[in-house]
Amino acid sequence: MSAPVLPDFPWDRLTPFKSQAGQHPGGIVDLSVGTPVDPTPDVVRQALTAAADAPGYPQTYGTPPLREAVAAWFARRRNVPDLDPAGVMPTIGSKELVAWLPTLLGLGAGDVVMHPQVAYPTYDVGARLAGATPLAADGTLQVGPAKNAVKLLWLNSPGNPTGRVLGVEHLRKMVEWARSVGAVVASDECYAELGWDGVEVPSILDPEVCGGSHEGLLAVYSTSKQSNLAGYRAAFVAGDPVLVQRLLEIRKHAGMIVPWPVQEALRAALGDDEHVAQQRERYRRRREIVREWLGAEGFKIDHSQAGLYFWATRDEPCWDTVADLAGRGILVTPGDFYGPAGARHVRVALTVSDERVAQLADRAAGPDGSSGSTRGNLR
Ligand SMILES: Cc1ncc(COP(=O)(O)O)c(C=O)c1O
Numbered sequence: 001m002s003a004p005v006l007p008d009f010p011w012d013r014l015t016p017f018k019s020q021a022g023q024h025p026g027g028i029v030d031l032s033v034g035t036p037v038d039p040t041p042d043v044v045r046q047a048l049t050a051a052a053d054a055p056g057y058p059q060t061y062g063t064p065p066l067r068e069a070v071a072a073w074f075a076r077r078r079n080v081p082d083l084d085p086a087g088v089m090p091t092i093g094s095k096e097l098v099a100w101l102p103t104l105l106g107l108g109a110g111d112v113v114m115h116p117q118v119a120y121p122t123y124d125v126g127a128r129l130a131g132a133t134p135l136a137a138d139g140t141l142q143v144g145p146a147k148n149a150v151k152l153l154w155l156n157s158p159g160n161p162t163g164r165v166l167g168v169e170h171l172r173k174m175v176e177w178a179r180s181v182g183a184v185v186a187s188d189e190c191y192a193e194l195g196w197d198g199v200e201v202p203s204i205l206d207p208e209v210c211g212g213s214h215e216g217l218l219a220v221y222s223t224s225k226q227s228n229l230a231g232y233r234a235a236f237v238a239g240d241p242v243l244v245q246r247l248l249e250i251r252k253h254a255g256m257i258v259p260w261p262v263q264e265a266l267r268a269a270l271g272d273d274e275h276v277a278q279q280r281e282r283y284r285r286r287r288e289i290v291r292e293w294l295g296a297e298g299f300k301i302d303h304s305q306a307g308l309y310f311w312a313t314r315d316e317p318c319w320d321t322v323a324d325l326a327g328r329g330i331l332v333t334p335g336d337f338y339g340p341a342g343a344r345h346v347r348v349a350l351t352v353s354d355e356r357v358a359q360l361a362d363r364a365a366g367p368d369g370s371s372g373s374t375r376g377n378l379r
Helices: 010-022 042-050 064-077 095-104 122-129 144-149 168-181 241-254 260-271 274-296 318-326 354-362
Strands: 088-092 112-115 133-136 150-156 184-188 217-222 234-239 300-302 309-313 346-349
Touching: 010 318, 042 260, 064 088, 064 234, 064 260, 088 095, 088 241, 088 260, 095 122, 095 150, 095 217, 095 241, 112 122, 122 133, 122 150, 144 150, 150 168, 168 184, 234 241, 234 260, 274 309, 274 354, 318 346
Parallel strands: 112 133, 112 150, 150 184, 184 217
Antiparallel strands: 088 234, 217 234, 300 309, 309 346
């Protein structure tokens, strides 16, 4: 038996640039990783604390009140009035589900897992862990003769790293296509509450997208970003109850259980829209500052209608951009981490404190374009 061939962990390649940026006298402005930096809301901490006494094993399926809270959240926030709580299960953050979904669905050699061309790397990793074949393609025309081997189609809207949002019409076509070839659709929607400039972010489970049937569909969701809960590992999958039962059977055997205090914290997070609105407002303000800075630096911004990133290019190789900015104490992520099609973009994250983001004003290039800490014209 041979171990799956996994890609190198790309972030290691960024380490020298991180060290370089860290030597800037004003300190690093780290716009690379998407890890939340603001406090976990009180309403969630209190729920966690209140559930601290947890001597028994929790339910892999999630408590009924949690599954109902997820259905109520979908009805209130995602225009999905008809989610059956039987089709809901908590997950230990959503990254593990992304990595294990092909395996849990029983996929293997000869099966194809399709995912966006420029994508969060774990879709590819999950296909490899199952022994299936990853296929990076945005449209069904790119699939060609492999189409009958596609067993799982990953969608990611709003997308990481691009911030691209797929509209109702696009999603509907993808669902129709997947159903016609017998593929499951898994839609990773964890940035859905972070749409900007009035953009609508439809869910795969929205009746306008799926025609009122959740058969063959799974929405993957996480509260890591919208509720500053990445450290809790609080996420869920929702959609087709038959598929969820299949996943549940294996997860019960494998002990893939969300701790009960975290289930309670997740339930509290989903029941409170106020802290999400507050967090969103923080990101909106930082986004304006970063957008202005990118403009002053001559970047073109693509997509980026939603989520926590700008997908930006100066029409040069991404590592040139990374190196230039690192010299000025700023760290961004090279686009080729997300696939070769990203080789001329960088991903610029908004997960940075107000104090750090304000530093961008002091990090403009010198008048001759040289790296330096000359005060720019952003103030
Ligand atoms: C597109 C996407 N999916 C899933 C995840 C994983 O989120 P978590 O494991 O914190 O729930 C992330 C995190 O950055 C992401 O960007």
